[in-house]
Amino acid sequence: MLRQAAKRTRTKRAPPIEPALGWTYLSREALSRAKAQMDEESMGVRDEIGFLTIHQRYADRFFPGTSVLHTRARYAIFVPWLFEDLAGMVGPAAQRALRERERLLAGRLSDAGEAQVIGGRVFPKPSSQPPSTVYWNALAAWAILRPRPDGRTISRGQAHGLLKTVGSPIDDDGQPLLSFEPPFVRLPDRPSNWQSGDITLRLKKAEAGFLRERLAQLRGNGGRELSLLARLVRTEAAAPAEMWANETYAIAGADQGPLVRAQQAASLAGIGRAIYDALLERIVEIDDKRDISTRHREHLGVILAEQGPIAAGLDIAALEADIGSLPAKLLAVVTATRDWIAAGSGNPVALSDVYTAAEARKGPRARLAPTPNGRARRLEWSSDEHGLAGPLHYRWQQVSTLLDDLADPE
Numbered sequence: 001m002l003r004q005a006a007k008r009t010r011t012k013r014a015p016p017i018e019p020a021l022g023w024t025y026l027s028r029e030a031l032s033r034a035k036a037q038m039d040e041e042s043m044g045v046r047d048e049i050g051f052l053t054i055h056q057r058y059a060d061r062f063f064p065g066t067s068v069l070h071t072r073a074r075y076a077i078f079v080p081w082l083f084e085d086l087a088g089m090v091g092p093a094a095q096r097a098l099r100e101r102e103r104l105l106a107g108r109l110s111d112a113g114e115a116q117v118i119g120g121r122v123f124p125k126p127s128s129q130p131p132s133t134v135y136w137n138a139l140a141a142w143a144i145l146r147p148r149p150d151g152r153t154i155s156r157g158q159a160h161g162l163l164k165t166v167g168s169p170i171d172d173d174g175q176p177l178l179s180f181e182p183p184f185v186r187l188p189d190r191p192s193n194w195q196s197g198d199i200t201l202r203l204k205k206a207e208a209g210f211l212r213e214r215l216a217q218l219r220g221n222g223g224r225e226l227s228l229l230a231r232l233v234r235t236e237a238a239a240p241a242e243m244w245a246n247e248t249y250a251i252a253g254a255d256q257g258p259l260v261r262a263q264q265a266a267s268l269a270g271i272g273r274a275i276y277d278a279l280l281e282r283i284v285e286i287d288d289k290r291d292i293s294t295r296h297r298e299h300l301g302v303i304l305a306e307q308g309p310i311a312a313g314l315d316i317a318a319l320e321a322d323i324g325s326l327p328a329k330l331l332a333v334v335t336a337t338r339d340w341i342a343a344g345s346g347n348p349v350a351l352s353d354v355y356t357a358a359e360a361r362k363g364p365r366a367r368l369a370p371t372p373n374g375r376a377r378r379l380e381w382s383s384d385e386h387g388l389a390g391p392l393h394y395r396w397q398q399v400s401t402l403l404d405d406l407a408d409p410e
Helices: 002-010 028-042 052-062 075-085 091-111 136-141 156-166 205-215 228-234 246-251 253-286 295-311 316-323 328-343 348-365 372-379 396-407
Strands: none
Touching (some): 052 316, 075 136, 075 205, 246 253, 253 295, 253 328, 253 348, 253 372, 295 328, 328 348
């Protein structure tokens, strides 16, 4: 059942009612798989070699609770408000009511001219990834959603149940018959236009202060140090121009070294993706004997010149100390790619075996494989339509938007 729930979380087209999507508790492993899939899909790539492992681990270390599906900070307050508005409802009725409230919110935000509305593109249809799905992990990580007694994240169904319990009958002395903490911490007051009228994604000052207080306490690196996100929030400034800006390094504290390695790994992964695409073009042309452009092979030279000097300095042992041991085949790819960059060859053919072995984890979907399945998968691949490879971004665009929202409330 858990696998089924995780699979539904990843599905882009969802049926009108999805009981397993939010109402069944997902294990941490299932959530991690779903999160990685969302990262992959939102980045517009298939992660053939496994570089998104590096992306996700560094992003989770630096920016806990964030997701590539995040848009604006105010959703982290909108979602708890929506749940509290439905206090007293549980089960399928609560699910349907929440889905409808999220759908209507998307319409109101779109009518107000907002451009980063979750569900705005499909309105008046409901979104398959509504705000309560997209931000649920953030609410837990940012200590807005209280954990279960065992420390795990409560499900949306459990949150509705707790909200109903909070309003339980009282005894003759006016005391609740049963006492439970509500699922959410005390939230900022709702604005007068919360239920109807124009509403935007710009934070109010009290809302920004509430989120800043929560985010400023976030820990990274196993809880031993303040996270980079917490340090950035504490500056109360808009986002630096880029993740690798001097302002970022100046406040990074214990994350200065990992930040350097994260940039090196981002560059190496960008080159690695370009190597994969170049190898694929070559196989199509030479082994499959089909006409194909040299677009990705030419791009390999460009990205190698841009990112190679950064990637060549990567200390792989230190990288694993930062984010944990890499899977064996990914480690082999990272090591071979760094050594290949340092050697200055420029010809990716020497990396064919290690890249083919790493992609084998895809089974029959692997494209580099010299098999009938590999040939069939290559027939589905279009060099001209496939995006050019670039470095990992560690969700910096989403983090930048979050910081800018906090720095500019109304």
